[in-house]
Amino acid sequence: MTPMISNRLSEEAYDGRRRAQWLEGKARAAGVARRDMLRLLAAAGGATALASAAPRAVAVPRRQDTAPGIVKPLPADRFTIRGTNAETRFESLAATGHLTPASHFFVRNHTATPSLDAKTWKLKIWGDGLRGGPKEFTLTDLKRLPPLSRTAFVECAGNARSFFATQQGTPVSGTPWTLGAIGNARWRGVRLSEVLRLAGVSRHAVDVMPRGLDADYVTDDGTNLGRVRRPLPLSKAMDDVILAYEMNDAPLPPDHGYPVRLLVPSWVGIASIKWLGDMEVSTTPLYSPWNTDFYRLFGDAYPDKGGAPLTRQTLKSAFELPWNASLPASTTHHLTGRSWSASGAITRVDISTDEGTTWHPARLNDKPRTSSWTRWTTRWHPTTPGPTTLLARATDTTGRTQPEATVHNTQGFLFDAVVRHAVRVV
Numbered sequence: 334m335t336p337m338i339s340n341r342l343s344e345e346a347y348d349g350r351r352r353a354q355w356l357e358g359k360a361r362a363a364g365v366a367r368r369d370m371l372r373l374l375a376a377a378g379g380a381t382a383l384a385s386a387a388p389r390a391v392a393v394p395r396r397q398d399t400a401p402g403i404v405k406p407l408p409a410d411r412f413t414i415r416g417t418n419a420e421t422r423f424e425s426l427a428a429t430g431h432l433t434p435a436s437h438f439f440v441r442n443h444t445a446t447p448s449l450d451a452k453t454w455k456l457k458i459w460g461d462g463l464r465g466g467p468k469e470f471t472l473t474d475l476k477r478l479p480p481l482s483r484t485a486f487v488e489c490a491g492n493a494r495s496f497f498a499t500q501q502g503t504p505v506s507g508t509p510w511t512l513g514a515i516g517n518a519r520w521r522g523v524r525l526s527e528v529l530r531l532a533g534v535s536r537h538a539v540d541v542m543p544r545g546l547d548a549d550y551v552t553d554d555g556t557n558l559g560r561v562r563r564p565l566p567l568s569k570a571m572d573d574v575i576l577a578y579e580m581n582d583a584p585l586p587p588d589h590g591y592p593v594r595l596l597v598p599s600w601v602g603i604a605s606i607k608w609l610g611d612m613e614v615s616t617t618p619l620y621s622p623w624n625t626d627f628y629r630l631f632g633d634a635y636p637d638k639g640g641a642p643l644t645r646q647t648l649k650s651a652f653e654l655p656w657n658a659s660l661p662a663s664t665t666h667h668l669t670g671r672s673w674s675a676s677g678a679i680t681r682v683d684i685s686t687d688e689g690t691t692w693h694p695a696r697l698n699d700k701p702r703t704s705s706w707t708r709w710t711t712r713w714h715p716t717t718p719g720p721t722t723l724l725a726r727a728t729d730t731t732g733r734t735q736p737e738a739t740v741h742n743t744q745g746f747l748f749d750a751v752v753r754h755a756v757r758v759v
């Protein structure tokens with residue numbers, strides 16, 4: 334088993350360092366125009382440093398439309414860049430429907446989006462859990478199999494982790510996401526179970542280990558953890574997992590796993606390995622840092638050596654409003670938001686505008702389904718100007734309701750508490 338290291342690693346510091354390295358590389362690369370440099374530096378919040386080096390440079394707006402290793406544009410009104418990752422601004426989802434277009438979908442990259450050729454791409458399946466030898470599948474091979482579509486969200490296990498610090502006063506390590514490390518899309522592809530059967534999976538197999546084709550992940554202290562990979566028990570792999578080649582009726586965009594990613598419905602985002610390259614099938618349990626050191630719960634409330642590897646995502650709600658939004662008093666506002674659960678469909682969403690003293694149900698606008706979000710609306714007629722907190726609390730078919738606080742874990746996973754959304758009545 335891999336030795337414990339993650340508790341010493343700060344994902345956030347790593348992200349920052351990666352960004353600095355990337356900018357340095359870009360700046361050194363021949364032919365980078367000053368305009369682009371300014372743009373890159375503005376994106377990194379480094380415009381001040383440049384301004385002193387080049388006092389005559391014309392100020393450029395903070396367009397923030399790029400991030401290290403991400404291919405698609407990241408306009409500042411839709412995304413907040415966090416190191417090598419891009420968080421969706423929840424308020425920008427108000428302009429989208431039930432499905433999140435790629436133009437608004439968050440990106441979580443451990444390293445950088447690779448440039449892959451679908452024509453030469455192959456998925457290699459290998460390991461002692463196969464009856465015959467290794468098997469290879471081209472994209473054409475996969476597309477010959479019966480296709481299947483499914484709407485599901487991909488959500489980072491660390492989504493909303495910043496609220497451990499800001500709302501509960503217990504800081505955690507990792508990318509300080511607010512609520513936008515989630516997107517809901519229609520995924521089309523083939524069943525992993527079908528491909529595993531064709532590959533000759535044996536009845537003694539217990540785990541599979543999908544692995545991405547992106548670069549090795551090197552931690553802040555220089556440890557090379559190899560390529561992003563995380564074991565999946567065979568029971569899940571043979572259940573509802575999809576080898577997806579389309580997102581919202583178009584080929585997967587580069588940042589979301591082109592040409593083929595795994596889509597593991599309901600599970601933590603890390604399970605849905607992007608840019609899939611190979612998969613080991615094993616008769617003994619498999620380990621990678623992503624199921625030993627990361628994506629488990631560590632902390633006072635958990636066993637000394639940590640809880641079991643995370644599987645299902647949790648339950649959350651979010652308003653489609655900017656933080657500290659100004660809302661005029663004595664006006665009826667139609668507030669919108671979304672709630673989601675990985676364990677069951679959303680059965681109700683309750684709203685409070687008086688610190689949780691009274692709650693009233695929001696109107697649900699989608700047919701609620703597990704692992705896909707439900708949009709809701711509520712009316713609010715504030716009378717008194719001043720700072721106010723909006724609360725939205727979801728309940729799902731298993732009877733679970735969002736709690737007031739989430740039990741602390743050091744890496745800030747699975748935040749499920751009601752988020753206190755600050756607004757100002759003006």
Ligand SMILES: Nc1nc2c(c(=O)[nH]1)N[C@H]1C(S)=C(S)[C@@H](COP(=O)(O)O)O[C@H]1N2
Pocket residue numbers: 438439440441442443444487488489490516544545546547561588589590601602603604605606607608609
């Ligand atoms: N190969 C590879 N797969 C990956 C990752 C990665 O960095 N490399 N990040 C994972 C994590 S932590 C999450 S939350 C999701 C994010 O998917 P998205 O970028 O399409 O939103 O992809 C997962 N799959």
Ligand SMILES: [Mo]
Pocket residue numbers: 441488489490491602603
């Ligand atoms: Mo993630």
